[in-house]
Amino acid sequence: EVELVESGGGLAQPGGSLRLSCAASGFTFGSYDMNWVRQAPGKGLEWVSCISSSVGSSRSYADSVKGRFTISRDNAKNSLYLQLNSLRAEDTAVYYCARTNYQLPGFYSYMDVWGKGTTVTVSS
């Protein structure tokens, strides 16, 4: 069964750090681009970051997290990570990892597998 399981969420103080993990199973993790998407309480979905499958792994970030969050992956461990630094109250959210898949031709991208999420709360 294809599955993504997030962990590492919790309570952090403003200015603090957390490291989120996402464990993948049931598919060839190293062949897929991966994403982090978050959802603040009662709000909509916000794409946070993505990382490519390729060696050298290109990365993209939302402006709201650029310079504070770092996405990474370890294909040998079938794991995706998000390092959250300089946390702010507005980073409080459920963080989901999601797999990117593509429809060819055209390389239409979409997120077809999602984890259940891990909750990050930033508060003093």
Next chain:
Amino acid sequence: DIQMTQSPSSLSASVGDRVTITCRASQSIGSYLNWYQQKAGKAPKLLIHSASSLQSGVPSRFSGSGSGTDFALAISSLQPEDFATYFCQQGSNAPYTFGQGTKLEIK
């Protein structure tokens, strides 16, 4: 960044109704448009990708249309399990922005 605007923000309908949710992009995104369903406390679920391609396992009462800047998600005959929040998302350029969501409620 590409802005995605959904309408309406909320919608009341009855079982058996046909409903349509629209999504507009701030610039042309071709067919790089996806639709997700989210139920309370759950992760989003992919319904439609590439504007009109039904994801495997999704009932055929769901359909997507549009290209360029204007898109629509239609549900042909609402079932009780369809009452949820729906999001569009553009897959054209990072940041891969979502619409603000449409909450579909039982009338």
